[in-house]
Structure formats: C-alpha cells, structure tokens
Amino acid sequence: MSLIELLRQRRSHPSRQLVDPGPDPAQLRELVETALRVPDHGKLEPFRVLGVDRSHGRVLGERLAALTLVRNPEASVAELDQDRSRFDRAPCCLVVIAQFSEGHKVPVQEQLLAAGCVAYNLLLGAQALGFGAQWITGWPAYDRDAAALLGLAAHEHAIAFVHVGTAAGEAPDRARPQFATKYREWHP
Numbered sequence: 715m716s717l718i719e720l721l722r723q724r725r726s727h728p729s730r731q732l733v734d735p736g737p738d739p740a741q742l743r744e745l746v747e748t749a750l751r752v753p754d755h756g757k758l759e760p761f762r763v764l765g766v767d768r769s770h771g772r773v774l775g776e777r778l779a780a781l782t783l784v785r786n787p788e789a790s791v792a793e794l795d796q797d798r799s800r801f802d803r804a805p806c807c808l809v810v811i812a813q814f815s816e817g818h819k820v821p822v823q824e825q826l827l828a829a830g831c832v833a834y835n836l837l838l839g840a841q842a843l844g845f846g847a848q849w850i851t852g853w854p855a856y857d858r859d860a861a862a863l864l865g866l867a868a869h870e871h872a873i874a875f876v877h878v879g880t881a882a883g884e885a886p887d888r889a890r891p892q893f894a895t896k897y898r899e900w901h902p
C-alpha cells in the first residue's frame with residue numbers, strides 16, 4: 715500500500731476493542747524505531763517512549779485508582795474501574811513522553827510538536843503493520859502524581875498513551891475535515 719493510500723485510510727480503533735495479539739518484540743522495536751524519525755528543530759530529541767505491557771499496565775492502573783481514591787474517597791466504582799483499565803485495555807500501551815528544555819532557542823511549542831509527531835508516527839506505523847491503535851490522554855497525562863507513577867522527571871510530560879493491538883472488527887470511519895472548508899490560498 716502506498717503511503718498516500720495508508721493516510722487516506724488512517725483511522726483510530728477504539729482502544730477497548732484492541733485484542734491479542736499485540737506487536738511481538740521485533741514489531742515493537744520496528745514500530746518505535748520508525749516512529750522516532752520525526753522532524754526535530756535543533757535535533758533536541760525532546761521525546762522518549764515508555765512501553766507498558768498488559769500485566770504491568772494492570773499494576774499501574776491499580777495505583778492510579780488508589781490515587782483517585784485518596785483524592786476523592788467518594789469516587790464511584792465506575793470511575794475507579796476506568797482508572798484501573800487505563801493501561802491494560804489493549805495488549806500494549808506506548809507512553810510518549812515529551813521532554814521540555816525551557817529557555818532554549820527552540821520554543822517548547824516546537825519541542826511538543828516533535829514529540830507529537832512521534833505519537834502520530836506510532837499510530838501510522840501500527841496501522842502499516844496491520845494493527846489498530848488509538849491515542850488517549852485523560853487526566854493522568856496532566857497530573858504530576860500520575861507522572862511520578864510513570865517515573866517521569868520534572869521536565870517530562872506524558873503526551874500520549876498509544877494503545878496498540880489487533881483490531882476486533884472494522885472501525886467505522888467518521889466524517890473528515892474537507893479540503894473545501896480547510897484550504898484557502900493566500901492572496902496579497
């Protein structure tokens with residue numbers, strides 16, 4: 715399939731409908747290695763990827779749920795269950811971590827974009843390898859206690875939890891932004 719065709723067909727698969735098998739070690743390596751080939755102003759490499767396999771994801775989910783319960787003892791069973799399943803819903807979860815250098819001549823916005831490209835490459839690469847994938851965030855992406863559970867340093871931010879697995883069924887496409895409304899030519 716050509717790259718253009720892949721892009722035309724690109725879509726996410728709901729992360730809760732991603733089943734075994736996930737990528738094997740060689741596929742995982744290929745997926746991550748190719749995803750790292752992003753445009754990168756200043757060659758700062760402001761990103762890294764943390765792999766969470768399902769069994770470890772279960773432990774992480776329990777810790778997240780415990781955090782939620784400490785903060786809100788009234789948290790519902792549904793809320794706690796949602797936290798428990800944040801990292802083990804699919805065979806594999808790849809956490810894309812942006813590493814910000816504040817005060818660098820390359821603005822943090824550009825560093826974030828480079829890291830975002832890694833996350834997007836993971837989606838495309840997963841699809842190219844025949845898997846389904848979905849980019850999820852949610853509160854753990856914006857919370858320093860959750861970051862500590864992931865082992866992140868102060869300058870690191872989880873920007874994507876990319877769930878990867880075998881798509882159980884076809885994901886219906888959604889209405890896409892249209893050329894006619896999204897593209898204009900600039901005229902002086």
Ligand SMILES: Cc1cc2nc3c(=O)[nH]c(=O)nc-3n(C[C@H](O)[C@H](O)[C@H](O)COP(=O)(O)O)c2cc1C
Nearest residue numbers: 724725726727728848849850851852873874887888
């Ligand atoms: C930065 C970012 C964060 C996202 N976070 C979530 C999320 O937490 N939950 C969710 O259901 N979708 C989230 N999405 C959207 C899905 O990844 C996905 O794009 C959506 O299901 C639409 O499918 P599509 O990729 O085929 O257009 C996020 C997307 C981006 C770019």
